[in-house]
Amino acid sequence: MSNHGNFSARVPGTDQLIFTGSPSLANVTPESLCVVDLDGKLIEGEISPTSLEIISMHIIVYRHSPKIGAVVHTHAPFISAYALAGVELECSYEAMVRAGMTETIPLAAYAPRGSDESVTNIAGVLPHTTTPLGAVILGNHGLLAFGADALQAAHANNVVEESAQIATYASLLGGAKPIPAHMRTAAVARRDAFAALGSQRT
Numbered sequence: 001m002s003n004h005g006n007f008s009a010r011v012p013g014t015d016q017l018i019f020t021g022s023p024s025l026a027n028v029t030p031e032s033l034c035v036v037d038l039d040g041k042l043i044e045g046e047i048s049p050t051s052l053e054i055i056s057m058h059i060i061v062y063r064h065s066p067k068i069g070a071v072v073h074t075h076a077p078f079i080s081a082y083a084l085a086g087v088e089l090e091c092s093y094e095a096m097v098r099a100g101m102t103e104t105i106p107l108a109a110y111a112p113r114g115s116d117e118s119v120t121n122i123a124g125v126l127p128h129t130t131t132p133l134g135a136v137i138l139g140n141h142g143l144l145a146f147g148a149d150a151l152q153a154a155h156a157n158n159v160v161e162e163s164a165q166i167a168t169y170a171s172l173l174g175g176a177k178p179i180p181a182h183m184r185t186a187a188v189a190r191r192d193a194f195a196a197l198g199s200q201r202t
Helices: 049-064 077-085 094-098 116-125 150-173 181-197
Strands: 005-010 016-020 033-037 042-044 070-074 134-138 142-147
Touching: 005 049, 005 150, 016 049, 049 070, 049 116, 049 142, 070 150, 077 134, 077 142, 077 150, 094 150, 094 181, 116 134, 134 150, 142 150
Parallel strands: none
Antiparallel strands: 005 016, 005 070, 016 033, 033 042, 070 142, 134 142
Protein backbone atom coordinates (compact mmCIF):
# COMPACT_ATOMS: atom_id res chain seq x y z
CA MET A 1 0.00 0.00 0.00
CA SER A 2 1.39 3.38 -1.02
CA ASN A 3 -0.84 5.30 1.41
CA HIS A 4 -1.28 7.79 -1.41
CA GLY A 5 -4.50 9.73 -0.94
CA ASN A 6 -6.00 12.72 0.79
CA PHE A 7 -8.64 13.64 3.32
CA SER A 8 -10.75 16.75 3.82
CA ALA A 9 -13.35 17.88 6.34
CA ARG A 10 -15.73 20.80 6.32
CA VAL A 11 -15.09 23.41 9.01
CA PRO A 12 -18.52 23.60 10.72
CA GLY A 13 -20.47 26.75 9.95
CA THR A 14 -18.09 27.91 7.21
CA ASP A 15 -17.30 27.43 3.54
CA GLN A 16 -13.81 26.24 4.39
CA LEU A 17 -12.19 22.81 4.43
CA ILE A 18 -9.36 21.29 6.41
CA PHE A 19 -7.29 19.34 3.89
CA THR A 20 -4.25 17.07 4.05
CA GLY A 21 -1.66 19.23 2.32
CA SER A 22 0.67 16.36 1.45
CA PRO A 23 -0.15 13.54 -1.02
CA SER A 24 0.14 10.75 1.57
CA LEU A 25 -2.17 9.57 4.32
CA ALA A 26 0.79 8.15 6.25
CA ASN A 27 1.93 10.10 9.28
CA VAL A 28 -0.58 12.93 8.97
CA THR A 29 0.22 15.60 11.56
CA PRO A 30 -1.43 18.91 12.50
CA GLU A 31 1.44 20.66 10.71
CA SER A 32 0.65 18.83 7.45
CA LEU A 33 -2.93 20.14 7.37
CA CYS A 34 -4.06 23.25 5.56
CA VAL A 35 -7.28 25.24 5.18
CA VAL A 36 -8.83 26.02 1.79
CA ASP A 37 -12.11 27.58 0.72
CA LEU A 38 -14.68 26.11 -1.66
CA ASP A 39 -12.94 27.85 -4.56
CA GLY A 40 -9.74 25.99 -3.77
CA LYS A 41 -7.93 29.08 -2.45
CA LEU A 42 -5.36 28.40 0.27
CA ILE A 43 -6.36 30.18 3.49
CA GLU A 44 -3.85 28.77 5.95
CA GLY A 45 -0.94 26.34 5.98
CA GLU A 46 0.93 24.76 3.09
CA ILE A 47 -0.26 22.53 0.25
CA SER A 48 1.85 20.50 -2.16
CA PRO A 49 1.33 20.83 -5.94
CA THR A 50 0.13 17.21 -6.03
CA SER A 51 -2.56 17.90 -3.43
CA LEU A 52 -3.54 21.25 -4.94
CA GLU A 53 -4.06 19.48 -8.25
CA ILE A 54 -6.79 17.27 -6.79
CA ILE A 55 -8.61 19.56 -4.33
CA SER A 56 -11.33 20.34 -6.91
CA MET A 57 -12.38 16.67 -6.79
CA HIS A 58 -13.15 17.12 -3.10
CA ILE A 59 -14.85 20.48 -3.54
CA ILE A 60 -17.38 19.20 -6.08
CA VAL A 61 -18.58 16.63 -3.51
CA TYR A 62 -19.14 19.32 -0.87
CA ARG A 63 -20.98 21.48 -3.40
CA HIS A 64 -23.21 18.50 -4.15
CA SER A 65 -24.73 18.37 -0.65
CA PRO A 66 -24.43 20.50 2.50
CA LYS A 67 -24.90 17.27 4.50
CA ILE A 68 -21.46 16.01 3.44
CA GLY A 69 -18.90 16.87 6.09
CA ALA A 70 -15.83 14.88 5.01
CA VAL A 71 -14.30 13.32 1.90
CA VAL A 72 -11.51 10.78 1.57
CA HIS A 73 -9.68 9.79 -1.60
CA THR A 74 -7.74 6.52 -1.66
CA HIS A 75 -6.20 4.02 -4.04
CA ALA A 76 -7.45 1.03 -2.03
CA PRO A 77 -6.45 -1.96 -4.19
CA PHE A 78 -9.68 -3.90 -4.72
CA ILE A 79 -11.90 -0.93 -5.53
CA SER A 80 -9.07 0.51 -7.63
CA ALA A 81 -9.18 -2.73 -9.63
CA TYR A 82 -12.83 -1.91 -10.35
CA ALA A 83 -11.71 1.58 -11.38
CA LEU A 84 -9.16 0.19 -13.83
CA ALA A 85 -11.68 -2.28 -15.23
CA GLY A 86 -14.31 0.46 -15.61
CA VAL A 87 -16.82 -1.51 -13.54
CA GLU A 88 -19.40 -0.18 -11.07
CA LEU A 89 -19.82 -1.94 -7.72
CA GLU A 90 -23.29 -3.41 -7.30
CA CYS A 91 -24.97 -3.68 -3.92
CA SER A 92 -24.45 -7.38 -3.28
CA TYR A 93 -22.95 -7.33 0.22
CA GLU A 94 -25.11 -6.71 3.27
CA ALA A 95 -22.47 -4.51 4.87
CA MET A 96 -23.16 -1.93 2.16
CA VAL A 97 -26.87 -1.97 2.98
CA ARG A 98 -26.22 -1.72 6.71
CA ALA A 99 -24.01 1.30 6.04
CA GLY A 100 -26.81 2.96 4.06
CA MET A 101 -25.17 2.51 0.67
CA THR A 102 -28.10 0.71 -0.93
CA GLU A 103 -27.42 1.65 -4.55
CA THR A 104 -24.70 0.70 -7.01
CA ILE A 105 -21.45 2.61 -6.41
CA PRO A 106 -21.19 4.59 -9.65
CA LEU A 107 -18.19 5.02 -11.93
CA ALA A 108 -16.97 8.42 -13.10
CA ALA A 109 -15.23 8.16 -16.46
CA TYR A 110 -11.52 8.86 -16.55
CA ALA A 111 -10.04 12.27 -17.22
CA PRO A 112 -6.73 13.69 -15.95
CA ARG A 113 -6.86 14.05 -12.18
CA GLY A 114 -8.38 17.29 -10.98
CA SER A 115 -9.14 18.53 -14.50
CA ASP A 116 -12.42 20.27 -15.31
CA GLU A 117 -13.48 17.17 -17.24
CA SER A 118 -12.76 14.87 -14.30
CA VAL A 119 -14.75 17.12 -11.95
CA THR A 120 -17.65 17.20 -14.43
CA ASN A 121 -17.55 13.41 -14.67
CA ILE A 122 -17.70 13.10 -10.88
CA ALA A 123 -20.56 15.59 -10.61
CA GLY A 124 -22.52 13.63 -13.20
CA VAL A 125 -22.62 10.44 -11.14
CA LEU A 126 -22.78 11.67 -7.54
CA PRO A 127 -25.59 9.72 -5.87
CA HIS A 128 -28.79 11.53 -4.98
CA THR A 129 -29.66 9.90 -1.67
CA THR A 130 -31.03 11.10 1.65
CA THR A 131 -27.88 9.94 3.45
CA PRO A 132 -24.55 11.76 3.08
CA LEU A 133 -22.69 8.44 3.16
CA GLY A 134 -21.56 7.33 -0.27
CA ALA A 135 -18.78 6.89 -2.80
CA VAL A 136 -17.79 7.34 -6.44
CA ILE A 137 -15.32 5.11 -8.28
CA LEU A 138 -12.84 7.20 -10.28
CA GLY A 139 -12.18 5.50 -13.60
CA ASN A 140 -8.54 4.34 -13.99
CA HIS A 141 -7.71 6.03 -10.69
CA GLY A 142 -9.26 5.11 -7.33
CA LEU A 143 -12.12 6.07 -5.02
CA LEU A 144 -13.80 9.10 -3.47
CA ALA A 145 -15.80 8.26 -0.34
CA PHE A 146 -17.75 10.69 1.80
CA GLY A 147 -19.95 11.04 4.84
CA ALA A 148 -21.38 13.41 7.40
CA ASP A 149 -18.07 13.53 9.26
CA ALA A 150 -14.54 12.17 9.08
CA LEU A 151 -15.39 8.85 10.74
CA GLN A 152 -18.28 8.22 8.36
CA ALA A 153 -16.17 9.05 5.32
CA ALA A 154 -13.48 6.61 6.49
CA HIS A 155 -16.20 4.01 7.18
CA ALA A 156 -17.61 4.46 3.67
CA ASN A 157 -14.15 3.92 2.20
CA ASN A 158 -13.64 0.76 4.25
CA VAL A 159 -17.06 -0.69 3.45
CA VAL A 160 -16.59 -0.12 -0.28
CA GLU A 161 -13.11 -1.64 -0.27
CA GLU A 162 -14.26 -4.70 1.70
CA SER A 163 -17.26 -5.11 -0.60
CA ALA A 164 -15.04 -4.91 -3.69
CA GLN A 165 -12.66 -7.48 -2.23
CA ILE A 166 -15.43 -9.97 -1.46
CA ALA A 167 -17.14 -9.39 -4.81
CA THR A 168 -13.81 -10.05 -6.53
CA TYR A 169 -13.54 -13.39 -4.73
CA ALA A 170 -17.18 -14.14 -5.60
CA SER A 171 -16.35 -13.70 -9.28
CA LEU A 172 -14.45 -17.00 -9.04
CA LEU A 173 -17.71 -18.68 -8.05
CA GLY A 174 -19.90 -17.25 -10.78
CA GLY A 175 -20.15 -13.66 -9.62
CA ALA A 176 -21.76 -11.74 -6.75
CA LYS A 177 -25.55 -11.62 -6.82
CA PRO A 178 -27.11 -8.19 -6.16
CA ILE A 179 -29.45 -7.95 -3.19
CA PRO A 180 -33.01 -7.35 -4.50
CA ALA A 181 -34.21 -3.78 -3.95
CA HIS A 182 -37.09 -4.79 -1.68
CA MET A 183 -34.70 -6.79 0.49
CA ARG A 184 -32.39 -3.78 0.81
CA THR A 185 -35.36 -1.76 2.06
CA ALA A 186 -36.27 -4.53 4.49
CA ALA A 187 -32.70 -4.77 5.80
CA VAL A 188 -32.53 -1.02 6.47
CA ALA A 189 -35.91 -1.10 8.23
CA ARG A 190 -34.77 -4.00 10.43
CA ARG A 191 -31.52 -2.20 11.26
CA ASP A 192 -33.40 0.94 12.24
CA ALA A 193 -35.99 -0.95 14.28
CA PHE A 194 -33.38 -2.67 16.40
CA ALA A 195 -31.35 0.52 16.77
CA ALA A 196 -34.46 2.24 18.13
CA LEU A 197 -34.71 -0.37 20.90
CA GLY A 198 -31.38 0.68 22.35
CA SER A 199 -29.16 -1.59 24.43
CA GLN A 200 -30.83 -4.42 26.32
CA ARG A 201 -29.85 -5.47 29.85
CA THR A 202 -30.93 -8.28 32.15
